[in-house]
Structure formats: C-alpha cells, structure tokens
Amino acid sequence: DQQVKQNSPSLSVQEGRISILNCDYTNSMFDYFLWYKKYPAEGPTFLISISSIKDKNEDGRFTVFLNKSAKHLSLHIVPSQPGDSAVYFCAAMGQGAQKLVFGQGTRLTINP
Amino acid sequence: KAGVTQTPRYLIKTRGQQVTLSCSPISGHRSVSWYQQTPGQGLQFLFEYFSETQRNKGNFPGRFSGRQFSNSRSEMNVSTLELGDSALYLCASSSRPRAIQYFGAGTRLSVL
Numbered sequence: 001d002q003q004v005k006q007n008s009p010s011l012s013v014q015e016g017r018i019s020i021l022n023c024d025y026t027n028s029m030f031d032y033f034l035w036y037k038k039y040p041a042e043g044p045t046f047l048i049s050i051s052s053i054k055d056k057n058e059d060g061r062f063t064v065f066l067n068k069s070a071k072h073l074s075l076h077i078v079p080s081q082p083g084d085s086a087v088y089f090c091a092a093m094g095q096g097a098q099k100l101v102f103g104q105g106t107r108l109t110i111n112p
Numbered sequence: 113k114a115g116v117t118q119t120p121r122y123l124i125k126t127r128g129q130q131v132t133l134s135c136s137p138i139s140g141h142r143s144v145s146w147y148q149q150t151p152g153q154g155l156q157f158l159f160e161y162f163s164e165t166q167r168n169k170g171n172f173p174g175r176f177s178g179r180q181f182s183n184s185r186s187e188m189n190v191s192t193l194e195l196g197d198s199a200l201y202l203c204a205s206s207s208r209p210r211a212i213q214y215f216g217a218g219t220r221l222s223v224l
Contacts, residue, residue, distance in 0.1 A: 032210065034212065034213075036215075041217070042217050042218075043116070043118075043202050043204075043215030043216050043217045043218050044155075044202070044215045045215070046212055046213070046214060046215075049212060089155065091155075093210065097168060097210075098143060098145060098160045098162070098167060098168055098206070098209045098210060098213075099145070099157040099160060099168050099170065100145070100147070100155075100157060100204075100213060101157070102147075102154055102155035102156075103154075104154045105154065
C-alpha cells in the first residue's frame with residue numbers, strides 16, 4: 001500500500017523554466033512533509049519542508065505547496081538550473097512518529 | 113560541522129553471513145534513523161533510535177537489528193544475509209524526534 005505516491009517517474013524541463021514536481025498521499029495522519037534531492041552514490045539532501053498548518057513555504061528558488069483537502073503537494077523550482085538535475089523524493093511524517101514515508105521519486109532533467 | 117558519516121561505503125558479503133553497518137550522526141544530534149533503498153521497494157524505514165532507545169521499527173524481519181550508543185553513534189546488524197538484502201542502507205540523524213532528518217551517503221551492500 002503506497003501511502004505516498006509520485007506518479008511521474010521522470011520530468012524534463014528547459015533551463016530557466018519552472019519545474020513542478022507532484023506528490024499525492026493517502027494517510028490523513030501525515031502532518032509534516034519534506035522534499036529531498038538525491039544524486040547517484042549520495043544520500044538524499046534535504047531541500048524544503050512544510051507543516052500541515054501551512055499551505056505554502058518558500059526558500060529561494062524552491063516553493064512547496066500543500067493542498068490538504070486534495071492530499072496533494074507540489075514542489076516548484078524557479079528558475080530551473082542544470083545542477084537541479086537529480087532524483088527528487090517527497091516524504092511524509094505522521095503525528096508522533098519520526099518515520100519518513102517516501103514516494104518512489106521523480107527524475108528531473110534540466111536541458112540547456 | 114561534519115555531516116552524517118556512514119562506514120563502510122561498500123560491502124560485499126555472501127548469503128548466510130552477517131554484517132554490521134555504522135553511522136555517526138551530526139554532532140549534537142540524538143535521533144538516528146535507518147532506511148533501506150532498493151530499486152523495487154524504494155526507500156523504506158527500518159528503525160529509529162533516540163537516547164539509546166529504539167522508538168520505532170519498520171516492517172522488516174528480526175534479522176535486522178540495531179542499537180545506539182551513549183555518544184549517539186548507531187550500528188545496524190543484518191544476520192543470515194539473503195540475496196534480497198542487497199541494497200543501499202541510509203542513516204539519517206536529527207536534533208530531536210520529528211525534526212528534519214539529514215542523511216549520510218549510505219552503505220552499498222551486495223550479497224552474493
């Protein structure tokens with residue numbers, strides 16, 4: 001039972017344009033959401049997070065939007081840069097738990 | 113500040129053997145979590161330790177175990193290795209439970 005889903009295995013975006021990565025979840029007990037970026041042979045690197053009491057969080061080029069009624073979150077990267085090419089993971093955490101539940105990841109490729 | 117350090121980076125074992133992986137968290141971090149990443153199952157939670165106590169455990173057989181020492185360093189052990197245990201094992205640390213988790217580079221285990 002996949003509680004966190006990233007339905008797009010891959011995404012290709014032109015340099016300078018906006019990249020939008022999507023994530024859906026099924027468990028209404030999730031109250032904290034994080035995005036990680038992963039390069040091959042490295043561990044995931046934390047990008048940005050959002051608590052369920054907010055619907056938007058910004059950090060530089062990265063913005064995360066949370067739609068609790070739709071159980072959907074998205075990560076916007078503007079403008080996209082070649083160094084953003086990586087696999088992006090959405091993760092969720094439930095109340096009272098430290099455990100992260102991850103999506104399957106989306107491979108983002110930024111084309112020059 | 114040094115990041116999360118995992119040793120060894122690569123390991124080759126044969127079926128039936130046991131293995132111990134080590135994780136040194138970021139200085140000051142007392143919570144350590146372990147995850148397994150495989151192509152088929154993605155990133156899955158193994159267990160979490162805080163102040164030397166296991167607080168959460170994922171859905172893995174009893175062959176997978178761990179511990180945390182008083183200096184917050186953690187080890188995980190897999191006994192009676194199976195081919196399916198071949199994976200990237202990731203350790204993450206956080207300052208407290210429910211805080212952002214920062215990952216190490218992982219240990220790539222191959223079981224032959």
